[in-house]
Amino acid sequence: MKNEVLLTVKNLKKYYEISQGMFKEKIVVRAVDDVNFTVMRGETFALVGESGCGKSTTGRTILRLVEPTAGEVVFKGTNLASLPYEQMRSLRKQMQMVFQDPYASLNPKKTILQILMEPLKVHNKFDKKERLRKIIAMLKIVGLSEYHLDRYPHEFSGGQRQRIGIARAVILQPDFIIADEPVSALDVSVQSQVINLMLELQKEFGLTYLFISHDLSVIQHMTDRVAVMYLGKIVEVADTEDLFRNPKHPYTQALLSAVPVAHPKEEKKRIILKGDVPSPANPPSGCAFHPRCPFALEICKTKMPEPTTFEKGHTANCHLYIKNEEEIEYVTSYS
Template sequence: MKKALLEVNGLKTYYPVGSKSLLGRQQHFVKAVDDVSFTIYEGETFGLVGESGCGKSTTGRSILRLTEPTDGEVLFQGENLAALSEREMQAKRRDLQIIFQDPFASLNPRMTIGQILEEPLLVHGVKSKTERQRRVSELLEVVGLHRYHADRYAHEFSGGQRQRIGIARALALKPKLVVADEPVSALDVSIQSQVINLMQDLQKQFQLTYLFIAHDLSVVRHICNRVGVMYLGRIVEQGECDKLYENPLHPYTQALLSAVPIPDPSQQRERIILQGDVPSPVNPPVGCAFHPRCPHAMDVCRTTRPDFREAHEGQLVACHLY
C-alpha cells in the first residue's frame, strides 16, 4: 500500500487588498488558494496544472511556508507544518526543498556557484569546510556539471546550466519532497527535455518525491503519475495521469487538453474555445467558479459550489454534471 508523504487539507492563502472598514477589519482579499486538498505519496510525481494566475505557485509556496497560509493543514509525514514555530520549521526544511521557475533570479549574482551550494550545508550544521566542498563537487557532477564550475558566477552559465545548479541546490540536504515550480518553462524546448530527464534520473537515484507545477500539459503527462487541475484557486479535477488525459471529466480540463498541440499534422482535434475572461479572485463567482465560462452551466452551478467527489475509480471531479 502506498504511504502518504504529504497531505494538504483545506489549504487557503488570502492576500488583503484595499482599505479596511471603519472598525479596522479587512474587507477584501485576493483568494489565491481557496480550499485546496490533495495527497502526495512517497516516490511519486504529483502534477499541478492550470492557467497562469490560478494559484499553482502559491500552493507550492504555501506548503513550504515561503508564503504563510491563511488556513488549512499541511501534514508532512503526519506533522502539521502550518502549526510549527519558525525554529521547528527551519529544521524541517532539510526534507522540503524547491526548484524555482526563473533559474537566474533565484541565484545570488554576488556569490560563486560553490558558495551558493555550500550555503544550505552551512545553515544546517555541516561545519567542516572540507566536507562541504566535497559535497559541492558531488552535487555538480550529479547534475551533469564539472567541479571547476564551482568558482564561476551565475551569469557565466546558460539557462539550462543555471537550472541544473538550482536542482543541485535543492538536493544539497538530501530532501524527501521537492516542489518544482515550473522548472522548465523558462528554457528552450531542447533544454527542457534534458532537465526533465535529469529530474527523472535523480528521482530514481535519491528516492525523491516531486510536486511538479506547470502549465505545459505535455510535459506533465511525460513526468507525472497523478495530476490535479486548478482553476481560480481551487482544484476542479484530480486523478491518474493517463486516465485524466484520455477521459477528462471537467469542462475546464477538456478545454485545456483541447489546446495541446498534436505533433502529427494529419490528426485533427476539436478545439474548445472558452468564452469570457477568468473572474477576479477578489470577488469569485458564487457556486461553481467556472460557471461564467462553462458551456454546460446549469442553474445549480450558479448557486451551489459542487462537492469534490469520485466520479470514476481514482478520478475525482468538482462538477454538477457528475
C-alpha cells in the same frame, strides 16, 4: 513504498487582503481557497492550471514561504502550518524547492561554490572536506564540473543555472521537492535535458516531487497524478494517464483540447472557452467555472459542487456528475 502518505494538504487557504483606502471595504483575493490533496512517497504529483489559478501560491504556502491563512499541511505526521519558525527552518532540509526563473533565484553576488555550500552549512551537514566532496559530486550529477565552482551565476546559460538550482535543492538529499515551473523558462532542447535530469534524480535519490506547471505535455510525460486547479480551487484529481484519456471536468476537457497539435496533419476537436479567467478577487458564485462552461446548469450558478469520485481515486468537482446518468453520458462522449 507507494502507499505511504508523505504529505497531506487539508483545507488550505491563502487569502490576500488589499486595502482600498480608509473608508472602502478591503478586497479579499482568494488565491488558494480550500485546497485538499495528498502526495504519496516516491510519486510525482502535478498541480496544473493557468496563470493566477493559485498553483504557485499553493506550493509556496506548503513550504511556508507564504504564511497560510488557514488549513493544515501534514508532512510525515507533522503539521507544518502551525510549526514555530525555528523548527520549520530545521525541517526544511527534508523539503526543498526548485524555482521557475533560473536568473532570479540565484544570488548574483555568490559563486556556485557558495551557493551550494550554503544549505550544507545552514543545516550543519558533514565536515568541511566532506562538504566540498559532496558539492563536486553533485555538480557532476547535474552535468557541470568542479571547474565551474568559482564562477558566478551570470556566467551560465539558463539551462545551466537551472541545473545549479536543482543541485542546490537536491544536495541536502531531501525527501520532497516542490518544483515550481522548473522548465517553462527554458528552450525546448534544454527543457528536455532538465526533465531528464529530474527523472534521473528521482530514481537515484527516491525523491517525491510536487510538480507545478502549466505545460500539459510536460505534465503528461513526467507525473503520476495530477490535480487541475481553477481560480484557487482543485476541480479534478486523477492518475495522469487516466486524466489525459478520460477528463471529467469541463474545464479539464477544454484545457486538454486547447493544447496545440504535435503534427500539422493531426485534427483536433477544440473546445474554445469564451472569455478570460475571472479575477480571484471577485470569483463567480457557485461553481467558479460556470460563466465559461459550455454545459453550465442553473444549479452551477448558485451552489458550489462537491467532489464526485470515479474509479481509481479520480475525482471531479462538477454538478454534471451529481445530477443524473444522462448528462454524464453526454459529457463523456464529448471528450
